[in-house]
Amino acid sequence: QVQLLESGGGWVQPGGSLKLSCAASGRSFSDLAMTWFRQGPGKEREPVGGISWRYGVPYYGDSMRGRVTVSRDNAKNTIYLQMNSLKPEDTAVYYCAGHDRCAINFSPYANEYWGPGTQVPVSS
Secondary structure (H helix, E strand, O other), X not given: OOEEEEEOOOOEOOOOOEEEEEEEEOOOOOOOEEEEEEEOOOOOOEEEEEEEXXXXXXXXXXXXXXXXXXXXEHHHOXXXXXXXXXXXXXXXEEEEXXXXXXXXXXXXXXXOEEOOOEEEOEOO
16 A cells, blocks of 8 residues: 655745655555646646656646646655746645556546645735
């Protein structure tokens, strides 16, 4: 089994930047694919970006494309979400999720493992 824990969330002003981390533990991660999701107030959970441990190629959803970068650090069993040019509409709980596949899946229902989420309020 895999446990995921997000960190790095917090208040940020519009136009600002923030870097989130997701630490994975519990087993080896050679076939684990992980995705950042977000869920704003009254909105559906949507994918932000993901990366697999095997291939290390990031993929991005439409919501924040061009303003985010997903990366990994295999030595630390951690993936990151660098967010830039943040907008008030980016306000959400950001979740780290994963499943036992070599490729990511942008459907929340396909992901087996979830962290508790970290809050990112974007406001003046």
